[in-house]
Amino acid sequence: GDSVTQMEGPVTLSEEAFLTINCTYTATGYPSLFWYVQYPGEGLQLLLKATKADDKGSNKGFEATYRKETTSFHLEKGSVQVSDSAVYFCALSEGAGNKLTFGGGTRVLVKP
Amino acid sequence: KAGVTQTPRYLIKTRGQQVTLSCSPISGHRSVSWYQQTPGQGLQFLFEYFSETQRNKGNFPGRFSGRQFSNSRSEMNVSTLELGDSALYLCASSLDSANSPLHFGNGTRLTVT
Numbered sequence A: 001g002d003s004v005t006q007m008e009g010p011v012t013l014s015e016e017a018f019l020t021i022n023c024t025y026t027a028t029g030y031p032s033l034f035w036y037v038q039y040p041g042e043g044l045q046l047l048l049k050a051t052k053a054d055d056k057g058s059n060k061g062f063e064a065t066y067r068k069e070t071t072s073f074h075l076e077k078g079s080v081q082v083s084d085s086a087v088y089f090c091a092l093s094e095g096a097g098n099k100l101t102f103g104g105g106t107r108v109l110v111k112p
Numbered sequence B: 001k002a003g004v005t006q007t008p009r010y011l012i013k014t015r016g017q018q019v020t021l022s023c024s025p026i027s028g029h030r031s032v033s034w035y036q037q038t039p040g041q042g043l044q045f046l047f048e049y050f051s052e053t054q055r056n057k058g059n060f061p062g063r064f065s066g067r068q069f070s071n072s073r074s075e076m077n078v079s080t081l082e083l084g085d086s087a088l089y090l091c092a093s094s095l096d097s098a099n100s101p102l103h104f105g106n107g108t109r110l111t112v113t
Helices: none
Strands: A003-006 A011-014 A019-021 A023-026 A032-038 A044-050 A056-059 A062-065 A075-077 A086-093 A100-102 A106-111 B005-007 B010-013 B019-024 B031-038 B042-050 B053-057 B064-068 B074-078 B087-094 B108-112
Touching: A003 A086, A003 A100, A011 A019, A019 A106, A023 A032, A023 A086, A032 A062, A044 A062, A100 B031, A100 B042, B005 B087, B010 B019, B019 B087, B019 B108, B031 B074, B042 B064, B042 B074, B074 B087
Parallel strands: A011 A106, B010 B108
Antiparallel strands: A003 A023, A019 A075, A032 A044, A032 A086, A044 A056, A056 A062, A062 A075, A086 A100, A086 A106, B005 B019, B019 B074, B031 B042, B031 B087, B042 B053, B064 B074, B087 B108
């Protein structure tokens, strides 16, 4: 079945540092890929998505590129802020409907 | 525009009891999905409803069930509660058009004692 593997946290960074969170997936077909973010005390929010190979999703300074050859969708941000402290989830969706398969989540803590 | 509303926010139940959780989707959204979030298993898909029909189902026992009403509101029910059912239950709604994102509620935190 489908699966998503992402790097375990927590990841602790200083403000303005570069952030990378690795995500790889296993799927039988051609899934859509997503990054969701969960800020403290809040629900999950869609951060960005990509629906086909070589697509780049971007939002709020975050980027991720759909790499079919390496089955990866790594999340990057060039300069993080304290407000980026959250748990980040990589996910995929395949087939009809809205069934998401999530990775285990990566907690990111940005210190001033 | 109101977001996805889940009630109640917190629930404490005893082993063996049953529980019903409610989800009101964003107006106009016809797809409603449910997820279980636990520290050990992470986020796991329970089921999805669209136009009152179950469209997708995850790998959960039959004690977990759901339904959707004609106004797209959804409920999920867990019978014969077990300690391991303690979790944050998240509901998400979607327009269900191509590339429409899921909008998640803040969840119902269920504690089984």
